[in-house]
Amino acid sequence: MLPLPWTAGTATATAGHGLGFPLTDFHVHLDNSTIDKVLELSRERGVKFGIVEHAGTKENVYPVVLSNDAELKRYLAMLDGKSVFKGIQTEWTDWMGCFSREALAQLDFVLTDAMTFPGKDGRRVKLWEADTAARVKMSDREAFMDRYVDWYVETMAKQPIDILANVSWLPASMAEEWETFWTPARMREVIEASLKYGVALEISSRYKLPKLAFLKMAKAAGVKFTFGSNGRYPDMGKLDYSLLMAAQLELKAADLFQPAPDGQKAVQRRKFQTG
Numbered sequence: 001m002l003p004l005p006w007t008a009g010t011a012t013a014t015a016g017h018g019l020g021f022p023l024t025d026f027h028v029h030l031d032n033s034t035i036d037k038v039l040e041l042s043r044e045r046g047v048k049f050g051i052v053e054h055a056g057t058k059e060n061v062y063p064v065v066l067s068n069d070a071e072l073k074r075y076l077a078m079l080d081g082k083s084v085f086k087g088i089q090t091e092w093t094d095w096m097g098c099f100s101r102e103a104l105a106q107l108d109f110v111l112t113d114a115m116t117f118p119g120k121d122g123r124r125v126k127l128w129e130a131d132t133a134a135r136v137k138m139s140d141r142e143a144f145m146d147r148y149v150d151w152y153v154e155t156m157a158k159q160p161i162d163i164l165a166n167v168s169w170l171p172a173s174m175a176e177e178w179e180t181f182w183t184p185a186r187m188r189e190v191i192e193a194s195l196k197y198g199v200a201l202e203i204s205s206r207y208k209l210p211k212l213a214f215l216k217m218a219k220a221a222g223v224k225f226t227f228g229s230n231g232r233y234p235d236m237g238k239l240d241y242s243l244l245m246a247a248q249l250e251l252k253a254a255d256l257f258q259p260a261p262d263g264q265k266a267v268q269r270r271k272f273q274t275g
């Protein structure tokens with residue numbers, strides 16, 4: 001049984017996970033809490049947090065959606081001086097148009113996922129919502145899967161992101177057949193795009209994904225990983241699955257994503273259209 005750092009209740013527990021590097025949860029949402037309450041948990045669990053606020057146009061419905069430089073800068077100021085990494089979780093394909101490159105460069109990282117997908121009418125569909133079957137062509141599940149993998153590649157190719165979260169998540173109607181749909185060829189496409197565009201892949205403790213076979217292939221290829229709880233209060237920093245996989249993969253510090261130094265962040269090295 002792996003000793004879990006948050007069970008010990010002190011910051012010194014960080015060393016107790018036995019992996020030989022400090023822990024960061026790069027997928028922490030502040031919804032329904034405050035930075036100060038969340039920081040208490042960070043200290044108790046011995047896990048540093050990468051905070052992500054949703055960012056994109058106001059068409060996206062979340063408790064908070066940062067949609068312009070002024071909102072982004074207020075968010076950055078709120079986190080200023082706190083012992084966290086500052087991130088955003090971006091929405092849809094048009095979020096870059098909301099901000100200037102200069103404002104985005106003040107972030108430590110940009111995270112997104114591929115769970116919002118174009119429907120039959122080309123509009124965004126959240127694949128976890130109940131109306132998905134009506135709005136997305138999914139009757140041929142293999143054909144959907146091919147388009148979904150293309151969507152992963154396109155997301156990494158076109159958006160200046162540092163971390164892809166919730167990797168390999170499947171809609172509820174397909175989740176039980178994960179091994180059938182995530183063939184080695186499909187895994188390889190995602191992994192190759194991650195390397196090509198310099199995007200780290202999240203090991204999600206919320207979804208317990210990707211499964212080990214995917215992660216083994218990714219590690220052998222040289223992919224960088226992050227750990228993510230996708231947690232709302234008080235669940236941030238709970239990284240059981242991520243740590244279990246890290247132990248099985250024998251991950252070292254060098255296998256893990258670190259926020260890039262100024263000048264090398266995705267929003268600084270990638271080409272894209274800003275607002």
Ligand SMILES: [Zn+2]
Nearest residue numbers: 027029089230
């Ligand atoms: Zn999230």
